[in-house]
Amino acid sequence: MLVHGAWHGGWCWEVVEEKLTERGWTVSSLDLPSVAEKGAPRLGMYDDAEAVRTALESLDGPIIIVAHSYGGVPVSEGAAGAPNVVHLIYLAAFQLDVTESLLALTGGKHPAWANVDEDVVTVSTPREVFFADVEEDVAADAIAKLLPHSLTAQKEKVTAAAWKTIPSTYVVCELDNALPVAAEEAMAARAGHVVRLPTSHSPFLSRPDDVVRIIEAAVGQ
Numbered sequence: 001m002l003v004h005g006a007w008h009g010g011w012c013w014e015v016v017e018e019k020l021t022e023r024g025w026t027v028s029s030l031d032l033p034s035v036a037e038k039g040a041p042r043l044g045m046y047d048d049a050e051a052v053r054t055a056l057e058s059l060d061g062p063i064i065i066v067a068h069s070y071g072g073v074p075v076s077e078g079a080a081g082a083p084n085v086v087h088l089i090y091l092a093a094f095q096l097d098v099t100e101s102l103l104a105l106t107g108g109k110h111p112a113w114a115n116v117d118e119d120v121v122t123v124s125t126p127r128e129v130f131f132a133d134v135e136e137d138v139a140a141d142a143i144a145k146l147l148p149h150s151l152t153a154q155k156e157k158v159t160a161a162a163w164k165t166i167p168s169t170y171v172v173c174e175l176d177n178a179l180p181v182a183a184e185e186a187m188a189a190r191a192g193h194v195v196r197l198p199t200s201h202s203p204f205l206s207r208p209d210d211v212v213r214i215i216e217a218a219v220g221q
Contacts, residue, residue, distance in 0.1 A: 001055060002029040005069025006149040007123055009035060015208040030055050034153035042119045044152035045074050052078030062086040064218055067093045073102055073158060080160035087218045088168040092176055092201055095187040096158045103154045120148035129178045132200040142205060169193040169218055175200045
């Protein structure tokens with residue numbers, strides 16, 4: 001199961017999903033409700049976690065979950081106690097502990113590239129922040145699909161951490177402009193296995209074959 005991060009949608013996994021399907025995997029992705037057009041109802045991280053739980057309940061195991069960026073937060077929350085999940089992969093993701101939130105981890109401040117407008121957060125320079133090493137046309141298509149993210153989702157605290165009982169892999173993206181590499185390395189210390197990629201924040205677009213390789217390597221870990 002593939003879980004996107006803030007501002008993105010299930011669409012961001014299309015290439016990885018296609019490659020996995022060709023290799024015999026059964027793949028599903030979902031759209032987190034905290035990502036929505038401005039003016040839409042603003043839902044939070046707990047709503048996202050419920051979406052993760054609901055998706056897991058509809059699937060037969062064993063399941064590997066891949067969470068990108070913010071997606072790591074509702075996955076840690078929503079997959080806790082799920083009997084059919086055998087591995088978690090945090091792809092440049094927030095592998096938070098109980099009582100932590102995305103915004104608290106950044107000291108309560110948003111980076112300069114994030115614009116806060118009441119209850120939504122948007123991104124001013126997505127090309128540089130998310131897609132620095134992605135081909136121009138692919139990046140342009142992705143940028144056109146980005147939507148605002150709920151500020152509430154970034155504030156809500158984790159109440160359960162699935163990675164404490166489910167084996168996990170952390171993927172450090174060494175050229176990431178969205179999440180400092182030092183922060184990724186600190187969270188990676190919570191994972192049982194660590195992999196490094198020489199990519200920016202979106203290897204599912206710039207290096208999809210490497211993402212597939214990491215997923216397949218998680219089998220049996």
